[in-house]
Amino acid sequence: MSASGKTRVPGRDALRDSVLGDDLVFLLARANALTLAAANAALAEHGLKARSYSVLALAADGARPTQRELAEFLHLDPSQVVALVDGLEQRQLVERRTDPADRRANVLVATDAGRDLFARAQQAARAVELGLLATVTPEEHERLAGLLRLLAFPD
Amino acid sequence: MSASGKTRVPGRDALRDSVLGDDLVFLLARANALTLAAANAALAEHGLKARSYSVLALAADGARPTQRELAEFLHLDPSQVVALVDGLEQRQLVERRTDPADRRANVLVATDAGRDLFARAQQAARAVELGLLATVTPEEHERLAGLLRLLAFPD
DNA sequence: CATGGACCGTTGAAAATGTCAATCATTGGT
DNA sequence: ACCAATGATTGACATTTTCAACGGTCCATG
Numbered sequence: 001m002s003a004s005g006k007t008r009v010p011g012r013d014a015l016r017d018s019v020l021g022d023d024l025v026f027l028l029a030r031a032n033a034l035t036l037a038a039a040n041a042a043l044a045e046h047g048l049k050a051r052s053y054s055v056l057a058l059a060a061d062g063a064r065p066t067q068r069e070l071a072e073f074l075h076l077d078p079s080q081v082v083a084l085v086d087g088l089e090q091r092q093l094v095e096r097r098t099d100p101a102d103r104r105a106n107v108l109v110a111t112d113a114g115r116d117l118f119a120r121a122q123q124a125a126r127a128v129e130l131g132l133l134a135t136v137t138p139e140e141h142e143r144l145a146g147l148l149r150l151l152a153f154p155d
Numbered sequence: 156m157s158a159s160g161k162t163r164v165p166g167r168d169a170l171r172d173s174v175l176g177d178d179l180v181f182l183l184a185r186a187n188a189l190t191l192a193a194a195n196a197a198l199a200e201h202g203l204k205a206r207s208y209s210v211l212a213l214a215a216d217g218a219r220p221t222q223r224e225l226a227e228f229l230h231l232d233p234s235q236v237v238a239l240v241d242g243l244e245q246r247q248l249v250e251r252r253t254d255p256a257d258r259r260a261n262v263l264v265a266t267d268a269g270r271d272l273f274a275r276a277q278q279a280a281r282a283v284e285l286g287l288l289a290t291v292t293p294e295e296h297e298r299l300a301g302l303l304r305l306l307a308f309p310d
Numbered sequence: 311c312a313t314g315g316a317c318c319g320t321t322g323a324a325a326a327t328g329t330c331a332a333t334c335a336t337t338g339g340t
Numbered sequence: 341a342c343c344a345a346t347g348a349t350t351g352a353c354a355t356t357t358t359c360a361a362c363g364g365t366c367c368a369t370g
Contacts, residue, residue: 014218015228016308019277024284024300025194026209031306032187033230039180054181063169068347073170075188077329082349104336104347122174129179132306140302145179147299151186151287153171223318232358237320259318259365 028151035132042128046121047091051076053121055084059094060110060118066099067106093117183306190287197283201276202246206231208276210239214249215265215273221254222261248272 020026039050048056054074058065067085071078085108088094093114099105110118133141175181194205203211209229213220222240226233240263243249248269254260265273288296 015213015220015224018216018218019212020209020228021304022300023209023212023280024287024303025190025205025280027300027303027307028183028187028190029205030230030308031303032183034309035180035183035306050180050184054175054178057174057178058170061173063173065170066347069170073175075185077327078348079330079350080328099347102337102347106348125178125180132179132309135305136302143298144302145177145182147291147295147302148179148182148186149176150290151190152182153185154189154287221318232356233319234321234359235357254318257318257366261319 038128042124043121048121052084056093056118059108060115064107193283197279198276203276207239211273214263215270219262
């Protein structure tokens with residue numbers, strides 16, 4: 001062989017060096033897909049997916065979000081939140097409490113069991129995240145999170 | 156008022172400061188959703204979505220990818236690639252050529268019209284990307300791309 | 311050179327997600 | 341007291357994802 005010590009499959013990495021290799025939207029989509037798959041796999045043993053994990057997380061740390069707020073924050077349709085909360089409530093991980101300040105709204109609160117499960121699931125989630133970024137310094141890890149926050153919450 | 160000069164809606168940003176605010180998987184999902192929506196909106200005037208744009212991009216820069224390679228690279232099921240290519244081929248933006256080296260495989264090539272459209276769409280796509288990261292230095296922009304590549308292509 | 315297992319693209323169906331409109335109960339402004 | 345606006349819910353519909361099966365082609369064996 002000629003040039004360098006690269007271990008690249010011919011067809012595959014010609015694509016990686018193509019126009020899309022610099023396309024942020026594409027990189028984001030692909031990174032998200034892989035990352036999501038890893039997270040779902042890790043959360044499966046707790047009976048959760050990334051979605052239900054997120055809802056449980058927000059219920060578990062006492063923010064007392066309404067379903068509307070959940071929908072906005074998770075970028076979901078309110079009807080999807082209904083289904084998600086239904087699932088968690090049936091498993092007694094979470095309770096709907098009508099907001100005393102606005103009786104149309106339901107506020108989400110985690111049960112003890114919910115907090116327990118979340119604590120365990122969170123460990124798994126953190127392990128995945130560290131595994132994904134194992135090759136990167138903690139500073140870069142945090143920098144990535146910061147830049148993603150900019151994209152995720154454009155004020 | 157009391158503490159700081161923050162302009163935060165009470166309910167909304169309590170969530171942002173919750174556990175999920177540091178969760179890479181969540182940030183990635185949300186950033187991806189917003190970014191994808193912006194890209195789709197911008198590409199719509201060219202009759203494309205992020206998906207078809209990606210396929211067209213890979214066909215247009217002469218990498219001559221097979222559909223299998225496309226599927227792997229775009230993290231899609233081969234059957235989805237069929238539909239995507241069907242659409243582009245019907246619009247005469249792309250051609251299927253059976254790979255002379257392996258007559259099972261189709262190689263994708265952009266037509267002149269396809270390259271033209273891609274050139275225009277690419278400008279729109281770049282504008283979106285710059286708009287999304289307008290508040291960030293070019294160095295940080297590139298750093299973000301680099302970190303996302305790590306997640307998107309874990310070798 | 312014949313054969314069989316693996317691979318490519320295609321099809322079709324099933325499951326999961328995303329999107330939307332209509333409804334009921336409640337709220338808050340006038 | 342009224343009425344437009346809002347939160348949750350339901351049900352319908354479109355889109356996306358995932359999977360299994362198939363015909364055509366390749367290639368490593370015998």
